[in-house]
Amino acid sequence: MKHSNCIWLMVLTLLMPLQSLAASQWAKEAEVVAGGQVVADEDASNAQAVTRADAGIYSWWTLNAAELSHGRYAMYVRARSLDGQARSFSESVKIDGQLVDTLSATVDHRAYRWYRLGFFDFATGQTLLLADWSSPSLQVDKLIIEPIVSAAGADIAGGNLVADSGASTGQAIVRQTAGPYTWYVHSVSPPHGNYSVYVRARALGAATTFTQHVVVNGKTVAVKATEIGDSNYRWIRAADFEYTGSNLRLSDYSSPGLAVDRVALVQAKPKDETLSLYHLWYGNAHLAGIRTQQAEAVAGGSVFDDELADDARAVSRDSVGIYTWWTPTSSELIAGQRYTVDVRARSLDGAAHSFGMIVKSGATVLSNKSTSVAGSAYKWYSSTDSFVADGSPMTLSDWSDPGLAIDSIRLVRTSVDTQSDDYRRIGFFAQGNPSVPGISETAGRVSIVPVNAQTTYAYFRDRVSNDPNRLKLMVGTSTDGGLNFEVRTQPAIDSTVAFNVPGAGLIDQAYDPSVIRTGSGYQMVFEGLGPQTRVSSFLADSADGLTGWTVRGPVVKSDHAEGSASTPTLIAHADTGELHLQWVNVHEFSELTSRHQASLSHLKSWNPGAVWPQPAAVFTDTDYGRLPQGGAGSWDDKNFGAGSVLSEDGVYYLAHEGANYFGCGGDWALGMARNQEATLTDPSAWEKSALSPWMKAYNTGSCWISYPYLSKLNGRYYVYYQHPEIEWVPERQTNDIYRRRIVIGAE
Structure with missing residues (x-):
């Protein structure tokens, strides 16, 4: 009732x-307050963690009233169980030597997760001691306390x-x-x-x-x-x-x-960089160089409740005038850098209405553009031409028709800042010669694989020298944090000469890979085809990730004209290591591009009467296991395309491209979806973000922005992607791969 x-x-x-709580946070790496053994752990936030072979103390953390003001605090621990069995982490809270509370959590996953231990009162006293007595065979990474209201x-x-x-x-x-x-x-x-x-x-x-x-x-x-x-x-x-x-x-x-x-x-979760994807999903983090402002926070019109808006409020007008008036702060603009502005809007009656965005620096107009907004569903629209911030105070305002609802506006920096790690162009240079380009064509989809704190591998395409219409797979090595890659002369998969693959026959093209590192080496899936083989997804492996790549066979093979198995993606279950495959099916006749998923074990064993990769055991139902397509009129309703998946804290996040046209046409953009660990095997359980797309091409008519690839390098999260629209010149591009860091707080 x-x-x-x-x-x-x-x-x-x-x-x-x-909203002010995240600014008042106390975090401590477990190795700094260790009561157990400090060990190297590449999955820990600082590449170190604390473990014990017997029950006892993992951490011993003391704060005084000068460091931590009196109040009520929640406590969180990032930990994992070494064998996946349920183990107890129990934290004692002592004030001036007196036990006042005991907080605990059951840690039952091999992969790191954040556990909320509970909360406590530090209302009086001078010294706070947080020390645990916990089960053996845990690995503890980090502790955080945050004030609560x-x-x-x-x-x-x-x-x-x-x-x-x-x-x-x-x-x-x-x-x-x-x-x-x-x-x-x-x-x-x-x-x-x-x-x-x-x-x-x-x-x-x-x-x-x-x-x-x-x-x-x-x-x-x-x-x-x-x-x-x-x-x-x-x-x-x-x-x-x-x-x-x-x-x-x-x-x-x-x-x-x-x-x-x-x-x-x-x-439920603290504000921490190890939870960058969680906070990006909820809008508490952003891609470097991209700032979003809710329209109601800069309203020039009437604020109203709108359940279709991402925070259920929007701005409207019943007469011609200003919907929004935003003056970005100096920290949101870099003088000399180039920007565009997007607006998320819809038409209240479905008919076309004009939104006119005006960008001014002082009295100087930098951009004045009218955009037609039609349809009752919210969409992101490119609302300005490109402009350069000149260092003077800037206003972003509009003069627009009535009948619109404005949800939010977004300021997008398109100039690369070489002084920062936040937004960069990725370089590829020849083996042994940094001054010579390492590839002759755009790298296309780039798969990023961290090897250790010093080394990162990248896998990507290049043209076959004796036939520019064919592609081969290359590998490069970075020692500067994934910014510049030395391209090995020897391809990872050399399709210069057609070669035979079990279950498929001859293939003469290999490109658009996805690679993961496992306990036994490296696994790759890639898109390939040959004289008698349509676009299919192939599986390969290597012991060291650089040499000796062996193509084992097709895991999903297209055997008819209506369908493909394109841009495959490998997903490893964070706890068990079980591998799953996603692929893209381009329906050329029905003009729809969809995304699909199945476990690798199913794809290899679906036919009990044959042994993979025998031809009879090769999976050919390219429409199997479809992920939910965007609804009619949504930004990606016709194209749920290439992407990559990264797990974080028991959730799997998918960065993907999408468009309102199945091929290289229409409006292209990058967005996000997620699935919970408990439902990872269910393709229908993937949920698309209401905040998508993150970024959109500001021109139409081609796949201007594509191939997003999520990566975590030395504790920082990045999105790599192809964007030839930036600094475009008509001739063939070789330097149009970029990355943006996922940022919590200020850049």
Whole structure:
């Protein structure tokens, strides 16, 4: 039953807005406060972690009141189980030598994850000690504490306030009848992400029920009933929910017989670079050189609730005029650099209306462009011509038709900054000669594989010298953090001369690879074809990743005109190492490009009557295991194309290209999807980001931006991609591969 009257009673203005919490964070690498053995670990945030062969202390962290102000804090640990078995990490919280709380979590994954241990009060005292006594065979990487916001009963009471010496403020909320004990409205929208609601409460007599309601932008997103029978105050986990809105209200409708002291809202994950993909998904991180502003934050028109907008609010007008007026800060603009501006907009009546974006530096107009916005679904539109920031204060405003809804605007830097690691062009040079180009054609799709802290491999295409219409697969080595690659003279897969592949026959082209490093070497899938073989996905392996690549056979083979197995991607299960394959199917007749997935074991064993790679065992159903296509009218409804997958904290993130045309035409862009570890084997469980696309081509008519590849190098996340539109010249390009770092906070 809904009881909306309890939700709208009052608005609480928080003294400490949740958006400010990430600025107050205390993080400690486990090896710095080690109580166990420090070991090298390339998957740890600083390439070191702490382990133990017996039960005991992994970390011993002391802070004083000068370092950590009094308050309430959540604590998180990044850890993994060496054998995948469930093991306990138990943290003792001591203030001035006295034990005040014990926080714990069960660590049950081989791959690193962040675990929220709980939260504690550092209300008085001078010294805080955080030390654990935990199970053996863990590896502990990092510890973080962050402040949380909670509200006392006196501030959020929906029932009666009574004196209670056990309550944190000496007062608690009680009720004689069923109804709301609390209502808690956040006037400042917290960062998007996953949250839990905690309530400190006790039973006054017999066990009774507390029922939490979570309301986002006027809609109930979570309801949970919890029985409370303890006569002593306890923190209970009252609800879990995902927040992606602009207005949050917490309330309850519960049975009588309780005393309620406080309500707290706690983020599931801390703000840390090891969670860059999580925060990019929720809009708390950004690609370097790209800044997005919600339209309602710079509104020149009327702000209204719009569930189609990414935070459920947008700006509209009923007369010609200004929808948005944005003055970027100096940190968001670099003098001398080139920029464009995108707008996410829709037409309220579906008809075409003009949006006119004007960029000014002082009184000087740098760009003045009108863009036709049509259709009732939100889309990103390129709203300016390219312009150069001159160092003067700049305004981005518009003068536009009525009848539009503006969700957000985005400032995109297109000039490469060679003084920074954030946004760079990738270089390829000849073996032993940095002054000579290492490839004769664009590298196309680039697969990035970290080998160690000093070395990175890249795999990519190049033209066959005796036939410029054919492609071969090359490998390059970087020792500068994945920026410049020395291209080996010997190809990884040499298709200069056609060669025989079991299960396929002759192939004479190999390109667009995906490579992963395993415990036994390197595995590659690539797109290839031959005189009698259509575009198919092939599997190869090498012991060292540089030499001795052996093509084992096709794992998905196209055997008919309507279909392909293009730009394949390997995915390794983070805990088990099981391999999965994704491929792209270009339906030339129906003009649709779709994405598909299957486990490698299924593709090799689907036919019990044959042994792979015998021809009868080669999988040929290129339409098997389709991922959800974008809805009609969406930015990628006709093309769910090439991409790559990276796992982080139990979630698999897919960076992909997409377009409203199946081939190299229409409007191309890059976006994001995700799948949970529990549903990784289900292709239909992939979920596309509401914030996509991240970047779009500002010209139409070709695949101007493509081949995104996610990579994590020395603790930093990057997106590599092809973008020939930047600094385009008519002749053949060899330097149009770029990368942008995923940034949390300021660049």
